[in-house]
Amino acid sequence: MTCKVLIASPLRPYTGAREVDAAGGSLGELLADLDSRYPGIRFRMVDEQDRIRRHMRVFVNGEQTFDLGRTLHDGDEVQIVQALSGG
Amino acid sequence: MASRPKTPKKPAKSARKKAPHNLLLVATRKGAWIYHDDGARRAWRADGPHFLGHIIHHLVMDPRDGRTLLAAASTGHLGPTIFRSTDLGRSWTEATRPPAFTKTADGKGRSVNHTFWLTPAHANEPDVWYAGTSPQGLFRSEDGGVTWEPFSGVNDDPQYRAWMGGEQDGSPDGPRMHSIIVDPRDPAHLYFGMSSGGVHETRDGGRHWTPLVEGLEVVEGLDVGNLTFHDPHCVRMCPSNPDRLYQQNHCGIYRLDRPSTAWQRIGKAMPRSVGDVGFPMVVHPADDKTVWVFPMDGQTVWPRTSVGGKPCVYRTRNGGKSWQRMDAGMPKAEAWWTVKRQAMTADAQKKIGLYFGTTSGELWGSRDAGGNWRCLARHLPEIYAVETARTA
Numbered sequence: 001m002t003c004k005v006l007i008a009s010p011l012r013p014y015t016g017a018r019e020v021d022a023a024g025g026s027l028g029e030l031l032a033d034l035d036s037r038y039p040g041i042r043f044r045m046v047d048e049q050d051r052i053r054r055h056m057r058v059f060v061n062g063e064q065t066f067d068l069g070r071t072l073h074d075g076d077e078v079q080i081v082q083a084l085s086g087g
Numbered sequence: 088m089a090s091r092p093k094t095p096k097k098p099a100k101s102a103r104k105k106a107p108h109n110l111l112l113v114a115t116r117k118g119a120w121i122y123h124d125d126g127a128r129r130a131w132r133a134d135g136p137h138f139l140g141h142i143i144h145h146l147v148m149d150p151r152d153g154r155t156l157l158a159a160a161s162t163g164h165l166g167p168t169i170f171r172s173t174d175l176g177r178s179w180t181e182a183t184r185p186p187a188f189t190k191t192a193d194g195k196g197r198s199v200n201h202t203f204w205l206t207p208a209h210a211n212e213p214d215v216w217y218a219g220t221s222p223q224g225l226f227r228s229e230d231g232g233v234t235w236e237p238f239s240g241v242n243d244d245p246q247y248r249a250w251m252g253g254e255q256d257g258s259p260d261g262p263r264m265h266s267i268i269v270d271p272r273d274p275a276h277l278y279f280g281m282s283s284g285g286v287h288e289t290r291d292g293g294r295h296w297t298p299l300v301e302g303l304e305v306v307e308g309l310d311v312g313n314l315t316f317h318d319p320h321c322v323r324m325c326p327s328n329p330d331r332l333y334q335q336n337h338c339g340i341y342r343l344d345r346p347s348t349a350w351q352r353i354g355k356a357m358p359r360s361v362g363d364v365g366f367p368m369v370v371h372p373a374d375d376k377t378v379w380v381f382p383m384d385g386q387t388v389w390p391r392t393s394v395g396g397k398p399c400v401y402r403t404r405n406g407g408k409s410w411q412r413m414d415a416g417m418p419k420a421e422a423w424w425t426v427k428r429q430a431m432t433a434d435a436q437k438k439i440g441l442y443f444g445t446t447s448g449e450l451w452g453s454r455d456a457g458g459n460w461r462c463l464a465r466h467l468p469e470i471y472a473v474e475t476a477r478t479a
Contacts, residue, residue, distance in 0.1 A: 010165050040181045044165040047198035048187035055164040082164040 001025055001072045005034065006079040011045065014038040027058065028068035030078060045080060055083045109434060110476040113444055114143035117468035119158055121176050128440050128454050131463050137176055145429060145472045147205045151213050153479025157232045159202035167201040171232045175478065184234040186218050186226040188242055197222055206267040209274030219264030223251045223281050238293050250284040250314040258282050265428065266322035270329050278322060285317035286334070302350035304338040321368040321428040328375035335368040335380055342407050353407025361394050367431035371439065376406045379441060379457055381426040392423040400457050416460035424449070429472035444470025
């Protein structure tokens with residue numbers, strides 16, 4: 001499954017782009033694909049216990065999810081954004 | 088990483104060609120700066136910010152090669168990482184496996200919030216580094232900081248986890264492992280401190296650890312026998328005498344002379360009006376009787392400011408029997424900043440240079456071992472750490 005992924009601005013130094021394509025049948029697989037092409041990006045948003053970090057948010061087709069097992073379909077839109085935390 | 092969070096400014100060609108010179112490595116809440124001296128420590132040229140917007144907890148040069156820098160970084164939103172440079176910050180590469188705790192089957196294990204402390208290992212282990220994290224964890228790299236492995240014997244040990252306590256059993260910015268010390272005579276002899284959790288020692292490279300808290304006091308009313316209540320702020324080993332350690336603790340200033348295991352509270356000789364609470368501890372590179380501290384206000388609600396708004400360094404030259412105030416050049420009043428545990432250091436020049444960075448973003452220095460001070464830079468973000476280095 002290929003999805004369009006919107007990249008949060010703090011992570012754009014990794015991708016060099018606001019939007020990239022990534023593949024995976026689940027959110028976890030998609031993040032692994034991203035990390036294979038942009039090494040280090042996954043650990044900045046997902047911790048070593050596979051939890052999405054406290055101040056990061058992931059939306060699939062506009063719906064927030066914290067589940068790396070979330071199934072993805074061709075053409076799904078994944079948004080990775082930073083939480084509106086801080087002043 | 089395709090590109091870096093910061094494209095560092097290149098030092099002037101004249102600086103790059105210069106003979107070995109002194110550096111100040113300044114880590115702040117909003118990035119890092121590298122200050123290059125003119126060879127005489129009179130003038131300092133700022134190179135930075137590096138990683139603008141990143142929280143840089145520690146920036147350290149490897150004294151074994153005089154060129155490798157490691158920076159412990161995080162941001163308010165992103166997870167922690169380590170950056171590495173071998174050209175004095177002109178370019179950086181990111182660790183491929185930063186310090187991270189072991190993944191647990193239930194997914195409820197700890198995660199590293201940030202790497203707080205970096206220590207190059209023994210001279211005979213050229214690519215080995217140690218890292219201390221928040222929450223408390225000990226890590227080791229054997230490839231110059233590219234990949235890191237946890238010490239499960241500490242990080243996952245039930246007794247150590249109990250001593251570390253929970254999220255609330257540390258400093259207001261999180262519990263921390265710090266003061267990782269390597270004995271220059273023996274690469275397997277290490278110490279570390281935990282805020283909170285006490286001071287610990289290994290003689291077998293980290294397979295077995297022993298608490299080293301005898302003689303240390305804890306906050307009144309708490310059980311001195313419970314290591315969770317021990318809060319070493321900064322521990323240093325004397326380069327000229329590795330059997331002597333000094334410690335600035337939450338509850339006083341101490342000295343330990345091995346093989347004894349009992350710390351002596353030498354801060355009792357400080358003026359009562361100043362007290363012996365603070366964060367940093369700086370040892371003289373060649374004289375094991377001389378150390379410097381930066382007292383802070385630890386009364387009542389712990390203001391963590393200079394005492395009375397009058398910042399000062401105190402020095403002993405006799406192992407803590409007596410202390411002298413050294414504040415020439417510092418503000419005489421209404422200066423409510425203080426200095427964090429990694430933010431004060433000494434160089435190893437013949438006439439010792441001392442440096443500290445403040446919570447209000449000022450960088451101060453002395454070319455005469457604290458006799459006279461001047462402000463080297465101001466208007467920086469809150470300074471977390473200051474280290475000295477000398478280029479190869």
